[in-house]
Amino acid sequence: xxxxxxxxxxxxxxxxxxxxxxxxxxxxxxxxxxxxxxxxxxxxxxxxxxxxxxxxxxxxxxxxxxxxxxxxxxxxxxxxxxxxxxxxxxxxxxxxxxxxxxxxxxxxxxxxxxxxxxxxxxxxxxxxxxxxxxxxxxxxxxxxxxxxxxxxxxxxxxxxxxxxxxxxxxxxxxxxxxxxxxxxxxxxxxxxxxxxxxxxxxxxxxxxxxxxxxxxxxxxxxxxxxxxxxxxxxxxxxxxxxxxxxxxxxxxxxxxxxxxxxxxxxxxxxxxxxxxxxxxxxxxxxxxxxxxxxxxxxxxxxxxxxxxxxxxxxxxxxxxxxxxxxxxxxxxxxxxxxxxxxxxxxxxxx
Amino acid sequence: xxxxxxxxxxxxxxxxxxxxxxxxxxxxxxxxxxxxxxxxxxxxxxxxxxxxxxxxxxxxxxxxxxxxxxxxxxxxxxxxxxxxxxxxxxxxxxxxxxxxxxxxxxxxxxxxxxxxxxxxxxxxxxxxxxxxxxxxxxxxxxxxxxxxxxxxxxxxxxxxxxxxxxxxxxxxxxxxxxxxxxxxxxxxxxxxxxxxxxxxxxxxxxxxxxxxxxxxxxxxxxxxxxxxxxxxxxxxxxxxxxxxxxxxxxxxxxxxxxxxxxxxxxxxxxxxxxxxxxxxxxxxxxxxxxxxxx
Ligand SMILES: Nc1ncnc2c1ncn2[C@@H]1O[C@H](COP(=O)(O)OP(=O)(O)OP(=O)(O)O)[C@@H](O)[C@H]1O
Ligand SMILES: [Mg+2]
Numbered sequence: 001x002x003x004x005x006x007x008x009x010x011x012x013x014x015x016x017x018x019x020x021x022x023x024x025x026x027x028x029x030x031x032x033x034x035x036x037x038x039x040x041x042x043x044x045x046x047x048x049x050x051x052x053x054x055x056x057x058x059x060x061x062x063x064x065x066x067x068x069x070x071x072x073x074x075x076x077x078x079x080x081x082x083x084x085x086x087x088x089x090x091x092x093x094x095x096x097x098x099x100x101x102x103x104x105x106x107x108x109x110x111x112x113x114x115x116x117x118x119x120x121x122x123x124x125x126x127x128x129x130x131x132x133x134x135x136x137x138x139x140x141x142x143x144x145x146x147x148x149x150x151x152x153x154x155x156x157x158x159x160x161x162x163x164x165x166x167x168x169x170x171x172x173x174x175x176x177x178x179x180x181x182x183x184x185x186x187x188x189x190x191x192x193x194x195x196x197x198x199x200x201x202x203x204x205x206x207x208x209x210x211x212x213x214x215x216x217x218x219x220x221x222x223x224x225x226x227x228x229x230x231x232x233x234x235x236x237x238x239x240x241x242x243x244x245x246x247x248x249x250x251x252x253x254x255x256x257x258x259x260x261x262x263x264x265x266x267x268x269x270x271x272x273x274x275x276x277x278x279x280x281x282x283x284x285x286x287x288x289x290x291x292x293x294x295x296x297x298x299x300x301x302x303x304x305x306x307x308x309x310x311x312x313x314x315x316x317x318x319x320x321x322x323x324x325x326x327x328x329x330x331x332x333x334x335x336x337x338x339x340x341x342x343x344x345x346x347x348x349x350x
Numbered sequence: 351x352x353x354x355x356x357x358x359x360x361x362x363x364x365x366x367x368x369x370x371x372x373x374x375x376x377x378x379x380x381x382x383x384x385x386x387x388x389x390x391x392x393x394x395x396x397x398x399x400x401x402x403x404x405x406x407x408x409x410x411x412x413x414x415x416x417x418x419x420x421x422x423x424x425x426x427x428x429x430x431x432x433x434x435x436x437x438x439x440x441x442x443x444x445x446x447x448x449x450x451x452x453x454x455x456x457x458x459x460x461x462x463x464x465x466x467x468x469x470x471x472x473x474x475x476x477x478x479x480x481x482x483x484x485x486x487x488x489x490x491x492x493x494x495x496x497x498x499x500x501x502x503x504x505x506x507x508x509x510x511x512x513x514x515x516x517x518x519x520x521x522x523x524x525x526x527x528x529x530x531x532x533x534x535x536x537x538x539x540x541x542x543x544x545x546x547x548x549x550x551x552x553x554x555x556x557x558x559x560x561x562x563x564x565x566x567x568x569x570x571x572x573x574x575x576x577x578x579x580x581x582x583x584x585x586x587x588x589x590x591x592x593x594x595x596x597x598x599x600x601x602x603x604x605x606x607x608x609x610x611x612x613x614x615x616x617x618x619x620x621x622x623x624x625x626x627x628x629x630x631x632x633x634x635x636x637x638x639x640x641x642x643x644x
Pocket of ligand 2: 044045046
């Protein structure tokens with residue numbers, strides 16, 4: 001059990017022109033599950049590996065608990081890591097895979113036995129303890145990788161996209177299990193993913209990274225409901241948020257505009273905020289033409305053309321409304337669901 | 351799984367295509383082997399006028415001959431020594447080169463070169479280096495207080511031939527070990543580091559076991575090499591001496607057959623050698639068929 005404190009951590013790979021991680025500061029509370037999310041190449045893995053001790057820290061301070069661990073070997077940092085490809089030792093049985101870290105730390109045999117059995121029971125892999133990793137399915141391997149992390153009872157878990165090699169169904173199942181396990185063990189965790197659904201469902205707090213920098217830190221609901229930057233606004237949420245110039249909205253609003261800052265020249269609107277009928281709350285109308293109708297199970301996606309705008313807007317509505325492609329219609333946006341941004345700085349302005 | 355195969359109309363073409371290979375195999379391998387088999391049950395008089403059938407007489411004489419027994423044990427020591435030395439040095443080099451990033455290709459190229467040197471030339475090279483009168487190594491050893499003379503000391507002679515034979519094989523083993531090391535996933539090493547294993551421990555408990563298929567393959571290859579491919583080295587350095595100390599089986603065949611003109615006796619020895627090769631090959635194939643062990 002421990003906190004993790006990052007103070008302006010920076011990483012420049014040898015020979016690289018630009019740092020991969022640019023001065024990240026983050027305080028992780030004891031027992032918290034932090035998810036690092038961001039597009040490919042934004043430095044998520046790099047940051048995680050710096051915490052693990054697998055990459056050197058170019059500058060800044062990293063503390064696990066009260067200790068500064070910048071120069072400690074991975075083994076001395078009291079962390080456990082779950083790798084994307086699981087990194088199970090192929091020539092060892094599941095039992096020995098779990099026991100390896102304990103043996104290296106010279107735990108007594110009886111204690112190793114007790115901990116391995118306990119972890120195997122929690123993860124329901126007791127039946128496979130005698131098998132080699134190649135004799136296991138992807139999901140079972142994943143559990144063994146988790147087991148190897150929990151037997152050590154470390155101060156922190158580090159996960160680098162641990163579910164990305166599983167099929168969609170198994171991924172949901174393992175996601176729930178990781179959450180349950182983390183709640184139960186209350187071990188401080190840092191979890192990397194680029195799957196935003198995973199990020200939103202797992203995180204106590206979300207850290208959105210872009211090009212080596214933090215865009216926003218907050219609970220999933222805050223990040224979703226109040227994105228602080230244009231990047232976060234369009235990165236989190238699927239389908240992604242629509243961006244419309246304020247002037248365009250104002251010219252069609254017939255005076256139904258919410259109070260906005262002068263600097264707000266772009267308005268973000270989530271696909272589910274585009275309504276087909278006028279709501280009881282104050283709302284702004286937008287005239288549009290239905291370009292394409294896309295049923296997606298219990299919801300439908302509408303691609304809507306707004307006269308002078310180059311890009312169509314995306315709306316998500318419940319069920320399958322009977323609409324004709326090419327027909328003109330009026331969309332309504334509640335005033336509370338406007339996300340005003342300033343284009344130049346890319347920041348939210350209110 | 352289904353494999354796609356193209357079929358040729360049965361006719362002369364397939365036979366014509368394999369014919370050159372068959373002819374070469376027949377003339378250079380099967381025929382001499384057959385000759386050896388035939389001669390191993392015959393005895394010729396010293397002038398080659400008369401050949402008599404003697405059954406397994408040559409073989410029973412062989413296994414009763416203390417000189418042959420000596421050659422067997424010398425070969426054993428030589429093969430094991432050469433294999434151990436060349437494989438351990440090659441593994442050490444491969445591990446070190448694998449740690450490099452930018453200069454890796456350069457070192458690899460340099461380390462592969464010795465493989466291109468013919469055994470006899472390698473032998474001459476070592477003959478010069480170790481020459482008790484003019485060689486550089488005995489000179490240095492002398493300063494350290496060791497009196498090197500492979501012409502009188504059987505231990506020195508054995509060390510000399512083992513070094514000379516292993517030297518060339520290091521290149522070959524090195525390439526295989528390096529390829530093997532590069533195929534060990536990096537995340538395994540990282541996982542072991544997090545699991546608290548020291549670099550040494552990581553090597554012996556993770557990397558080395560994962561190399562075991564390659565190690566086994568190389569072991570067989572090296573033993574075969576040491577037993578059958580080192581004639582040139584022995585010939586150029588010790589000539590089997592002193593006092594039979596480095597007289598390995600292949601060299602003894604040559605000495606008895608061509609120098610001693612005891613054709614039947616030498617043929618019986620080559621038949622024994624053939625049997626050893628067959629056993630080693632079977633082991634090799636058996637193992638490779640079963641593929642990786644983990
Ligand atoms: N060993 C390395 N040497 C040099 N540059 C590297 C190295 N590893 C990563 N980088 C660079 O650092 C940046 C961040 O990489 P990183 O692996 O942290 O991205 P990521 O966010 O984990 O991406 P992904 O989602 O694709 O895994 C990238 O631009 C990458 O090219
Ligand atoms: Mg990554």
